[in-house]
Amino acid sequence: MRTETLIEKENREIAKQYKELLRISYQTLSAADKRLIRSAFDVAVDAHKDQRRRSGEAYIFHPIAVAKIVASEIGLDAISIASALLHDVVEDTEYTLDDIERMFGETVARIVDGLTKIAHLKKDRNISQQAENFRKMLLTLHDDVRVIIIKIADRYHNMLTMDAMPEHKQVKMASETLYIYAPLAHRIGLYNIKTELEDLSLKYTEPDVYNDIAERIEQTKEEQQKYIEDFSKVIKKSLDKEKLDYTIKGRMKSIYSIRKKMITQNVSYDEIYDKFAIRIIYQSDPENEKFLAWKIYSIVTDHFTPNPVRLRDWISSPKSTGYEALHITVMGPEGKWVEVQIRSERMHEIAEKGYAAHFKYKHGEQKELGIEEWLNRLQEALENSNGSAVDFVEEFKLNLYAKEIFVFTPKGELKSLPKGATPLDFSFHIHTEVGMRTRGAKVNGKLVPLNTELKSGDQVEIITSETAKPNQNWLDYATTARAISKIRSSLKEEQKLIAEEGKEILRRKLKSQKVSLNEDVVNKMVSYFKLKTSLDLFYRVGVGSIDNQKIKDFASSYNNAFISFFKNKIRKKPLPEDINREEITAKYDMLVFGRDEEKLEYKLSKCCNPIPGDTVFGFISVNEGIKVHKKDCPNAIALQSNYAYRIISAKWIDSSQEEFTSEIKLTGIDNMGLVNQITEIISDNMHVNMKNLNFNADGGTFTGKITLVVKNNAILKKLINNLKQINGIDKVVRI
Helix, strand or coil, X not given: CCCCCHHHHHHHHHHHHHHHHHHCCCCCCCHHHHHHHHHHHHHHHHXXXXXXXXXXXXXXXXXXXXXXXXXXXXXXXXXXXHHHHCCCHXXXXXXXXXXXXXXXXXXXXXXXXXXXXXXXXXXXXXXXHHHHHHHHHHHHHHCCHHHHHHHHHHHHHHHHCCCCCCHHHHHHHHHHHHHHHHHHHHHHCCHHHHHHHHHHHHHHHCHHHHHHHHHHHHHCHHHHHHHHHHHHHHHXXXXXXXXXXXXXXXXXXXXXXXXXXXHHCCCCHHHCCCCEEEEEEECCCHHHHHHHHHHHHXXXXXXXXXXXXXXXXXXXXXXXXXXXXXXXXXXXXXXXXXXXXXEEHHHHXXXXXXXXXXXXXXXXXXXXXXXXXXXXXXXXXXXXXXXXXXXXXXXXXXXXXXXXXXXECCCCCEEEEECCCCHHHHHHHHCHHHHHCEEEEEECCEEECCCCCCCCCCEEEEEECCCCCCCCCHHHHCCCHHHHXXXXXHHHHHHHHHHHHHHHHHHXXXXXXXXXXXXXXXXXHHHXXXXXXXXXXXXXXXXXXXXXXXXXXXXXXXXXXXXXXXXXXXXXXXXXXXXXXCCCCHHHHCEEECCCCECXXXXXXXXXXXXXXXXXXXXXCCCCCEEEEECXXXXXXXXXXXXXXXXXXXXXXXXXXXXXXXXXXXXXXXXXXXXXXXXXXHHHHCCCEEEEEEEEEECCEEEEEEEEEECCHHHHHHHHHHHHCCCCEEEEEEC
């Protein structure tokens, strides 16, 4: 009997995967749908027949896997499944967009074209490249939202199969995923995929942290399963008595969300108590859904005491993604707080599938209004965004993860706004013209400042005036991307008009000083007055903040400045290529950069204050050379995603001669002689110097902050562990 060849084995596996794709589709596929998918499959197999992935497997397995995610986990239609199968065909093979349109029609071609444009973006190498790419990518949403959803599925599969990639590419892709794709998945309502993307990103950006939490979760699995069973046992009798058809499931919080809590609450893994949630999913006809949700709520709270502050009613006011559920936090068995989520099977499907489940439950004209409203708002933000790409991404992300509040218009209409929104945000939410003419606002009948934070249930009335117009302060009053972009546009228009007048004024005034206005002079003036652009310069002349005297001072120093510029150039000698180890300072002996482990000049960034022993990377800044950041710096994800080409690997070498400042915070029970014990361990036992010591006692507890001078991270960790041993000390953390 002959042995099966690798090609035959692969072909058998491809055929098996195709059958599974049809079987797991969430939507019901008609005969025409199956023909469309079969044709797309055949074209994809033919197009990719000679290609292999970095891991060595046939490339066709990637588009099939993306199509399976689209069909099953996201639950889209046949057109989306076909487009997913074809998503790399135009980008990577001989097939053209015209071929796709001829074979599969205009809609599939449009989606594939959108996906191809996104793929091409990666090849741009300009500054703030990822942010600019993101803006361009979002423009494709205007054509078809399925483009972005298939792109999320594509990224999800790439993240699942990233092991064969080099480490620097893994970190770049993971950072970009956290920065862009996870927030997008969240906003579209793909909560499961968003969670997976976050966890997979953490696996590559902070592997040690990821593995540590994953192991701990695995160790406590049985214990948690038993807890869920104990909880269920208490309420099952009452639920069965009401003849309810339900299931109770436990869901572990994601590794990423546990990590996030550990950072924000400054606690260890063991100190996080709500590591999992319990879901009660019930069957109901549409008329009784709400009634049954509150009935289950009543049963749960009969048995377990609820935390009144932690009730979330997403049934009466669904989230703008369409998410519906009742969330309550109750005191469960063993005195532990447990989050309980109550949702019908319909609500559960919408929570799991997001966008697609709306098709199943809403037909015709009712088609998922939440998504459409979001797309309309997004389109406005794109059209009005004329600032930098990085500003745009940050503004857009403001609204992605924002929690919602619900406020009323004077006529009683309910409006959804992000948490933290102000009356000014509300005015632009109503209409751009209302926003532009805002003179004041009333909340619940009382006149309030425009920067007042609105709360759910507030009734908001906007007072307008024909003469009112946006001013610079409004940027501090607004929090939503829509309001900020509209205000910026308005201010820029006004600034341009003033700048045009300013340019003419400057031309005349320089002429009287025997200096002609040209590009070189403008650049010198921008630098002289420490401004960013020529527009800033002309604007300041137009409003008079750069007056006659300042222009005269510049004119007189113009020639001198030119000469001193060249003097400075001569003074700044480049570093010799082979540095004599004996001659370099201790600072050069601290960090080495890149694959060749070069010794380069650098600065330690103030945002995360790294010390020797911390895991770090270098960032090549425009004005300040190499800045060194910790891997878990709050700005690391944005830097690695937006400026991956300016990241340089860094590692510490011998740092025995250098000392660093670090700050620790201690909390605990106030005992006699505690300060003496602390200082004894620091100064006598470990020979570490203290620069500053600050202790506050209140109601039998104390908080202390100590500034230390240490040689490296290992000494600091040892010191923290020693301090934790002192009787009465609860927590010691590095700030």
